[in-house]
Amino acid sequence: MTRFAYLFERFPSFGQTFCYREVAELDRQDIALPIFSIRNPKDEPQQDWDTRIVERVHYLPEEKELLEDVRRAGKERKLGADIIAALDEWSRRTDFLRLYQAIYVGLRLRQMGIDHVHAHFAGMAARTAFWINKFFSITFSFTAHANDIFSPRQFEIGLDKLVDTARAIVTETDYAARFLRERFSHRADRVHRIYNGLDLAGFGHADFSSTPPLIIAVGRLIPKKGFSDLIRVCSMLAERGKSFQCEIIGEGPLEGGLRAQIEELRLKDRVLLPGAKPQHQLRQRLAKANLFVLPSVIDTDGGMDNLPTVIMEAMATGLPVVSTNLGGIPEMVIENETGFLVQPGDAGAMADAIETMINDCSSAARLGHSGHERARALFSIEENVREFCTLIL
DSSP, X not given: OXXXXXXXXXXXXXXXXHHHHHHHHHHHTTOOOOEEEEEOOOSOOOOOOOHHHHTTEEEOOOHHHHHHHHHHHHHTTOSOHHHHHHHHHHTTOTTTHHHHHHHHHHHHHHHHTOOEEEEESSSHHHHHHHHHHHHHOOEEEEEEOSHHHHSOOOOSSOXXXXXXXXXXXXXXXXXXXXXXXXXXXXXXXXXXXXXOOBOGGGOOOOOOOOSSOEEEEESOSSGGGOHHHHHHHHHHHHHTTOOOEEEEEOOOTTHHHHHHHXXXXXXXXXXXXXXXXXXXXHHHHHHHOSEEEEOOOOOTTSOOOSSXXXXXXXXHTTOOEEEESOTTGGGTOOBTTTEEEEOTTOHHHHHXXXXXXXXXXXXXXXXXXXXXXXXXXXOBHHHHHHHHHHHHO
């Protein structure tokens, strides 16, 4: 079996638990791959990562040391004339560090005898993998997620060049796969949909016993998550005389504004922002909840969710889900089967859906059970990682 290596922008990261789960499942299947990370995650919430995986990560050096390492390789004649010429031509142009990072990683991959590298996101790591391919003829693939394809940042090595050069492009939903195949029809055969996976055995099961009913939302406190809409919904539910508690678990730049909104709407006793939680605590809170809500919207830059992992986690716990009909969310949340979908920003419709769930525990449990069965059918980490390996290896 041909081995490949992973290249991440940062690993492991609290906001990208799906990447960690993929690597951990490969380890469980006795496929322990080299892991390179361009950045070392810092100031992140404490998580229960497997130290054996974290200790295996090779973090790239900072800029000064990186440049010195590449220059030393040049003096030792480890770099071909084409690589030297590319460095001279690129000079200090935008994204020039990707070339140096590619050389640093590529030399080590060559020493290891590895001829393929996989990156997550069509971003920094994928652009570095592009140059690894150009300099060392090491093929690459990448998993595209959400903003990296729906509202990509502009770089000279952009999404078009990545798709054109990659051996394979993996994405998480049928929605995203169609999006890429339509946009890059000449490379449609390289696009493959593989759902993210979960180890369903690691999740508890909701018993719907919380009094008052507990509404859980999870995600970074950023515009596309739509949490300000959820706070408005909670105000509407309070005005209707409904008893409930809402927790929005996560951290991010909008925290101050959301707290101010909660204060203004006099919801301090009903809506809590407890911050980010390690995975084991998050699973515990999900199991205590009555329903899960994610009010995703399209942000001003066109960014939106594709396959929010937290919805998969809620379904694995047996919770009904109320969300919006964006991206790949309707592939998980089936109307009146595993939950309810509303139009982004429609606070009234979302309030109605949530009220239905907290009024009728038996219906909520029925939808949650269907969601758990759907999660088991679609999101088994063991099966999805095996499918990924079949494609990459």
